Amino acid sequence: MPKFVFDAHRLIGPVPFDDLPADPRPEMDRLGIDRACVTHTLSLYSDPREGNDALLRLDDPRLVPVPVVVPGVPGASAPSAPAEVLDWGAPMIRLCPERHRFDLTGPVALRWLAELDLPVAVDLDETSPAQLRTLTERLPGLRVLLLNPGYRRLRALAELMAGAPGVWVEIGTVNTQRGVEWLAERFGAGRLVFGTGAPVADDCGPRFLLDHLDLEPADVELIAAGSLGRLL
Amino acid sequence: MTGDRPQNRAATRGPGEGAAARRPEERAAATRPLLESPVLDAHGHVGTWPDFLIPDPTAEGLVATMDRVGVTAMGISHLLAVGPDAERGNRLAMETAARFPGRFGVWQVHNPHHRTPLVTDGVWGVKLHPDVHQCPLDDPRYEPVWRLGLPVLAHGQTGSPWSDPALFAAVAARHPDVPLLMGHAGLWPYGFDRAARLADGHPNLHLEVCGSRITGRWIARLAAAIGAERVLFGSDACFLDLRTGYGRVALAPLAEPERALIRGGNLARLLGPRLLAPRLAAPAPDRSPHPRRDLP
Numbered sequence: 357m358p359k360f361v362f363d364a365h366r367l368i369g370p371v372p373f374d375d376l377p378a379d380p381r382p383e384m385d386r387l388g389i390d391r392a393c394v395t396h397t398l399s400l401y402s403d404p405r406e407g408n409d410a411l412l413r414l415d416d417p418r419l420v421p422v423p424v425v426v427p428g429v430p431g432a433s434a435p436s437a438p439a440e441v442l443d444w445g446a447p448m449i450r451l452c453p454e455r456h457r458f459d460l461t462g463p464v465a466l467r468w469l470a471e472l473d474l475p476v477a478v479d480l481d482e483t484s485p486a487q488l489r490t491l492t493e494r495l496p497g498l499r500v501l502l503l504n505p506g507y508r509r510l511r512a513l514a515e516l517m518a519g520a521p522g523v524w525v526e527i528g529t530v531n532t533q534r535g536v537e538w539l540a541e542r543f544g545a546g547r548l549v550f551g552t553g554a555p556v557a558d559d560c561g562p563r564f565l566l567d568h569l570d571l572e573p574a575d576v577e578l579i580a581a582g583s584l585g586r587l588l
Numbered sequence: 589m590t591g592d593r594p595q596n597r598a599a600t601r602g603p604g605e606g607a608a609a610r611r612p613e614e615r616a617a618a619t620r621p622l623l624e625s626p627v628l629d630a631h632g633h634v635g636t637w638p639d640f641l642i643p644d645p646t647a648e649g650l651v652a653t654m655d656r657v658g659v660t661a662m663g664i665s666h667l668l669a670v671g672p673d674a675e676r677g678n679r680l681a682m683e684t685a686a687r688f689p690g691r692f693g694v695w696q697v698h699n700p701h702h703r704t705p706l707v708t709d710g711v712w713g714v715k716l717h718p719d720v721h722q723c724p725l726d727d728p729r730y731e732p733v734w735r736l737g738l739p740v741l742a743h744g745q746t747g748s749p750w751s752d753p754a755l756f757a758a759v760a761a762r763h764p765d766v767p768l769l770m771g772h773a774g775l776w777p778y779g780f781d782r783a784a785r786l787a788d789g790h791p792n793l794h795l796e797v798c799g800s801r802i803t804g805r806w807i808a809r810l811a812a813a814i815g816a817e818r819v820l821f822g823s824d825a826c827f828l829d830l831r832t833g834y835g836r837v838a839l840a841p842l843a844e845p846e847r848a849l850i851r852g853g854n855l856a857r858l859l860g861p862r863l864l865a866p867r868l869a870a871p872a873p874d875r876s877p878h879p880r881r882d883l884p
Binding site for chain 1: 639640641642643644645649650652653656657777778800802803804805825826827828829830831832833834835836837838839840841
C-alpha cells in the first residue's frame, strides 16, 4: 500500500464528447490520490493558449500544471517563444504532435526542446516508438514520459525502453495480465510511473492495481510517486 | 433504459460512500479482498493470443492473482478455442477447470463454421465471438447454441457488423429464455449509453463490463441506467490484467449493495447450481498430437 500516490496524468476541464467531472479533486480524494499532474482540456480540445492560461491560474499544490506546448515557426507556435514556457515555471510540458500537426523530430521542435530542457509528456497515439527513439537520440538528455502506452504494443515498448533510457512509462493502460511486473523486471520500477488519464480514461482499475502489484514495497512506492518525482 | 432514472445517479454519490478512502489504513480496508460474498468473474481466458504479448497466460498465474485480490471463481474460455480450434481449446479449458476445482467455470466456445459440439453439463455456458469468427450474432448458424438454453457470453462491439448491441437485442427478443451476456457492454465508450438502452427492454440481456476502455464511472452509469442487477463483472484476464478489471468494480462509485450484485451476485443468480458444476466435471484428456505450449 503506497504511502503517497502521485497521478502523472489527469485532465481538468470539460471534454466535448462526454459529461465528465471538470474538477479532478473529488475523485482524487475518493480514490486516495494525493497529487496529480494536470493538463487543461481546453489545451487539447480547443485552444492551447486558453487552456494553459486556465491551468496556470490554478493555485492548488495538489495539482501540478503540465501545459501544452506547440513548437512552431513564428506565428504558428503556442506560446510564441520557448522563453515564455520557462517563465511559467511548470515542471513538465505536454506535446501533441499528431493533434497539433507538427513534426516532433523536426528542426523547430528539436530547437525548442533543447532550449527548454524540461521533461516532456507525450501520448503514444500522438507519436511512435521509432519517432521517440529518434527524438531521444537527437536530444540525449531529454526525459520523456510516455502516456497511454496501452497493452498491445508491449514488445515495441520494451524495445524503446531498452534503447532509450530517458523514456519513462505511465502504467495506467499497461493492463494485460502482469504487464506492469513484466516491465518492472526488465527495466526497473524507477522507469514506471502511476498515471491514469482520468477522467477520460479509467482511474479505478489502475488505482486498485497499484495496491495489488506483485512487487517489493519499495518498487511500488517508486511507481506510486518516486519515479515521477525523479523524472520531474 | 427507463426515462425516469437519473443518468448518473450512482456516480454522483458522496466521497464517503465509495470503496476507497483517503487515509492509508482506510485504503487498505477498502481494497482488501471482499470475502463476505463470492466474487465471480464472468469473462476470463487462458492461453496466448497472436496480436500481442501476454506476459502471463497461465491458469496458475490467474489463480495466484485471484487469490491476491479475492476473486472466488472465473469463467474461462481458452483462447485457442476462440481462435482456430474450438474443440481442442474447449478440452484444455475443461482440464484447467478440473485442475483448480471451484476456481474456474468453462464457457465452451462454439465456432459456427466448425459446428463445434456442445455439452450441457460441467460448463457455465457457451462463449461466442462473432467478430473473430466473422459470423453475425443473429446468424441462423448459431441456432444449436440457442436451443441448448445455457447462458451465453458473446463478444459485443458497438458498430461491428458481427456483434453490435442491436444484434444482441434482436437475439434476446428471439430467445427470451436464454440468459445472454453482452461482453464488454459494447466495448467503446461512445456506445455504452446505446447498449444500455438496447438492453433495457430485454430482461434476459445483461451487460458484462470488461474491456480496456471502460471506467469505474461508466460501470456506475450502466448500473444507474438499467439497474445493477443487469450488470456483471468481467475482467477479460489473462488477455487483460485481472486486477485492473476487478479494480474498476471494486472502486467504482457504487453503493455497496449494487457492487455486491455486480461483482458476483448477479452471475451466481444466473448460473444457479451450474456455478459449482466444474467441481464435478471429469474432462476428457487432451489426445491431440499437437504440443500444449500455451499451458504449463
